[in-house]
Amino acid sequence: MSHYMLEMNEISKEFTGVKALSNVNFKVEKGEIHCLIGENGAGKSTLMKVLSGVYPYGSYEGDIVFEGKVQQFNKINDSVKAGIAIIYQELALFPDLTVYENIFAGNEVKRGSLIDWSKTIIEAKKMLEKVKLNVNPETLVKELGVGKRQLVEIAKALSKDVKLLILDEPTAALNEDDSENLLELLRSLKKQGITCIMISHKLKEVISIADKATVIRDGQTICTLDASKGEISESIIIKNMVGREINDIYPKRPKKEFGEKVLELRNWSAYDSQLGREVVKDVSLDVKKGEIIGIAGLMGSGRTELALSIFGNAKHYRLQGDLAVNGMSTSFRHTSDAIKAGIAYVTEDRKGDGLFLLQDIKNNITSANLTGIASKGIINDNEEIKIADEYKDSLYIKASSIEQEVGNLSGGNQQKVSLAKWLFVGPKLLILDEPTRGIDVGAKFEIYSVMNELINEGLSIIMISSELGEVLGMSDRVYVMAEGEIKGELSIEEANQEKIMQLATQ
Structure with a gap:
């Protein structure tokens, strides 16, 4: 019998002719913290969406084996019932509801057919103690900072008897103190027998917390690194992530006199x-x-x-x-x-304020300067295509074409589109x-x-x-x-x- 809690074998996934995952193999042992790393667009989030049932059985090739059984998750609830919970970078909480209502949303504590609110609050307190969050469970979520909301989301997952907890960029919006608190919580959950998969771009965090780390590049498994063998280091991770060595991530520029x-x-x-x-x-x-x-x-x-x-x-x-x-x-x-x-401003919230996620790359790049591609009030479609292609090439935007919907791009490529949009303003x-x-x-x-x-x-x-x-x-x-x-x-x-x-x- 396999000693792996999770095996994803030969997973392949396509989107309109573009192969996002190609025969990916990913294995996680029970009780470990396993980091999943790779460049934006490498396929990390896609792989986790396959695992959690966001992309249902039949929409991909390959097998998911969880606790020794081949799984066929047709929706998120199927993976939740199996003991798998995923927490995304954009938290799925109801800001105008209380902490305890959020923790048990969709998983209500009932007495007969009615919700038992008193017991719900008692159970919520237990979940908050598990995540070491000292707040009144009757507090509205909108009154909490980002770090505390993250802990509420984890408490919500724990309320469903989670066995495998997946966190997608959990510290991306946190300050250093909140980030360290979260990592310490993951170490504590590990001692309680909960297995964690963490997607992260912060290499120091990966080095600090990972028992193993699997690198994905261009939709394929590159390697799995083992901390106990001294394999998880910044240089080794970067080389496997990008396929080349980056000795200095901050490129040097010559010193010069500045102008007025x-x-x-x-x-x-x-x-x-x-x-x-x-x-x-x-x-x-x-x-x-x-x-x-x-x-x-x-x-x-x-x-x-x-x-x-x-x-x-x-x-x-x-x-x-x-x-x-x-x-x-x-x-x-x-x-x-x-x-x-x-003056131009590239916002920190590219999804909320910076981009039109349902529109394509081309429309986003030209959106702040339509007069730059118009003549007598009429948009020149050919000029728009030319401008968008130039920025796609010069900023190394990875996409099938400039007509790809921005919401389907990775975070890094969305950021490049946001940058292109404001550079076109001049x-x-x-x-x-x-x-x-x-x-x-x-x-x-x-x-x-x-x-x-x-x-x-x-x-x-x-x-x-x-x-x-x-x-x-x-x-x-x-x-x-x-x-x-x-x-x-x-x-x-x-x-x-x-x-x-x-x-x-x-």
Whole structure:
């Protein structure tokens, strides 16, 4: 009898003629934490959707063997009944319901035909204790931060007697403390006999937590690495993920003199009337031509609010202070004013705010600059195709064609489409908010290379990032924010992780 809890044998899956998975083999032992890694578009999420019944039996080739039995999952409920639970990067919670209602949604505790709410609350408390979340179960989910919502989602899975827990990029939207808490919880669940599969692009996390790691590339199994044999290291993982060695993920660019100031803020503040407080307080900063400015800080420090206040004040904050573009004092009443002034903003929420997921690549790339492909108010379809093809090639967007629906692309390729959309506007200053969140090391390297090319062409970049390695690896200067304020400015020569964290926690 096999000692594997899960065996996925010779799994193949096609989408309209494109082979997403080709004879993939994936095996997981009971009680281990097994990381599934690979570049965006490699097939990781597709494989897990096959396993969980999102892609039903008959829509793929190959066999799923779980606890020694061949399975035929026709829907998600079938895999749930078998003891498999999957938690996606976009959490599936009801924000206006309580924690206990969310934990037992679809799995209600009943007395006869009626829901027993008292027992539901008692059982919810037990689940919250298991995930080490100290909140009142009657709290509305919308009142919780992202890290706590993630734990509620796991508690929901545990309430269904889960045997195999699958987490798809569970720490992508978490800060470092919440991420470490989550990893510690997974170690605790392992001791309780729960097996975990974790998809992650954060190699340090993989190295920290994985018993084994399987690498998938271009829809095929490349290898399975074993931590007990010393095989799980950054260099080995990267080489197998991308098929080549990347010795330095942050491509170097020669030192140079920067040009004139393209943006200057003086005593800049933003008041959010909905929250009833200032979200940006007395900020002064500048960005020079050909320079990458890094803005570091913990989640909630005001980084995104600062970007939105600059980019035409999309949130309608009450603004105070001075903003100058190319030495000229100005103000923007709308995002279109900022775009006309040469400022573009690539949002951190590419799915919610950055892209039209149901439209194709071509339409998304041209959506912010339709006048660039129109003559006398009529869109030139041939010009649109030409522009989209050029950006698809120059940004290495992996897709069957420019007519592929953006919602079907991997996270990294969606990010490249979002970047292409704003590059087509022809900006002088590009604000990148978490430019590589949730994308793999190969795609990160490509985006960093594009950033360097843009800088060499005279563009300026403000880069907001929660990854300190990214801030240190790509910035020329670093501003550190906390509680809406600039707590310090560091040259890249003097900046290090300790100094940034010291300023960020003031």
